[in-house]
Amino acid sequence: MTRSSLTTPPPGAAAPAPPPGAPLPGAALGSHYGHCFGCGTEHPTGLHLTARTPDGATVEAEFTVGEAHQGAPKLAHGGVLAAAMDEVIGMSVYLFHKPYVTGRLETDYLLPVPVGTTLHLRAWCNGISGRKAYLEAEGRIGAPDGPVAVRAAALFIEVSMEHFAEHGDLAAIAAEHQDFEVNP
Numbered sequence: 057m058t059r060s061s062l063t064t065p066p067p068g069a070a071a072p073a074p075p076p077g078a079p080l081p082g083a084a085l086g087s088h089y090g091h092c093f094g095c096g097t098e099h100p101t102g103l104h105l106t107a108r109t110p111d112g113a114t115v116e117a118e119f120t121v122g123e124a125h126q127g128a129p130k131l132a133h134g135g136v137l138a139a140a141m142d143e144v145i146g147m148s149v150y151l152f153h154k155p156y157v158t159g160r161l162e163t164d165y166l167l168p169v170p171v172g173t174t175l176h177l178r179a180w181c182n183g184i185s186g187r188k189a190y191l192e193a194e195g196r197i198g199a200p201d202g203p204v205a206v207r208a209a210a211l212f213i214e215v216s217m218e219h220f221a222e223h224g225d226l227a228a229i230a231a232e233h234q235d236f237e238v239n240p
């Protein structure tokens with residue numbers, strides 16, 4: 057993965073163990089919001105990622121490229137592929153049971169991805185330092201051990217729940233997502 061210093065964990069940064077109450081190894085990870093473009097089941101043209109954590113620390117997911125995701129004819133749009141990386145990385149940092157948002161996302165595109173392809177995604181954390189989480193993901197064509205089409209490195213920043221209240225609709229998230237205390 058080609059990455060900048062901004063998405064490279066500083067020396068000593070390590071991923072913490074998932075906290076008590078985090079999804080157990082093998083657990084399916086539901087959507088955090090029905091209208092989310094990445095994972096929402098109610099989004100008409102979204103990515104509809106289905107995800108699980110095989111080990112409680114990383115995330116695996118699948119995304120089948122549809123007609124609504126084209127850039128060039130019959131090929132996935134690069135921005136859509138970046139969105140898939142952003143989503144699966146977001147799911148992986150969410151295993152730590154704290155709210156984070158994407159600060160920076162770097163993407164390497166290695167192969168074209170035709171419409172109809174199922175991308176097998178995997179994301180993991182390389183380290184956390186203060187509010188900064190350093191994460192990585194890859195998307196493989198057709199199978200978990202298929203050829204790598206996309207790689208991404210990201211810096212996510214921990215925020216308070218007020219971030220969503222101030223800038224978005226916290227109540228809408230809270231209505232679907234009960235494992236965060238909205239008013240602790």
Ligand SMILES: CCCCCCCCCCCC(=O)SCCNC(=O)CCNC(=O)[C@H](O)C(C)(C)COP(=O)(O)OP(=O)(O)OC[C@H]1O[C@@H](n2cnc3c(N)ncnc32)[C@H](O)[C@@H]1OP(=O)(O)O
Binds near residue numbers: 088143157215
């Ligand atoms: C119920 C749950 C729902 C969970 C919902 C889950 C949704 C998952 C969806 C997928 C994820 C997304 O797409 S999230 C949506 C896309 N992202 C966003 O909308 C974020 C927009 N940006 C922001 O709101 C802000 O810029 C923040 C929160 C990222 C940072 O603002 P801040 O809180 O004021 O903090 P700030 O002091 O600026 O930065 C803290 C540290 O991070 C560094 N930093 C900040 N941004 C960057 C950056 N782009 N590149 C490098 N470094 C950065 C700073 O230098 C600083 O380092 P130092 O000085 O400490 O060393």
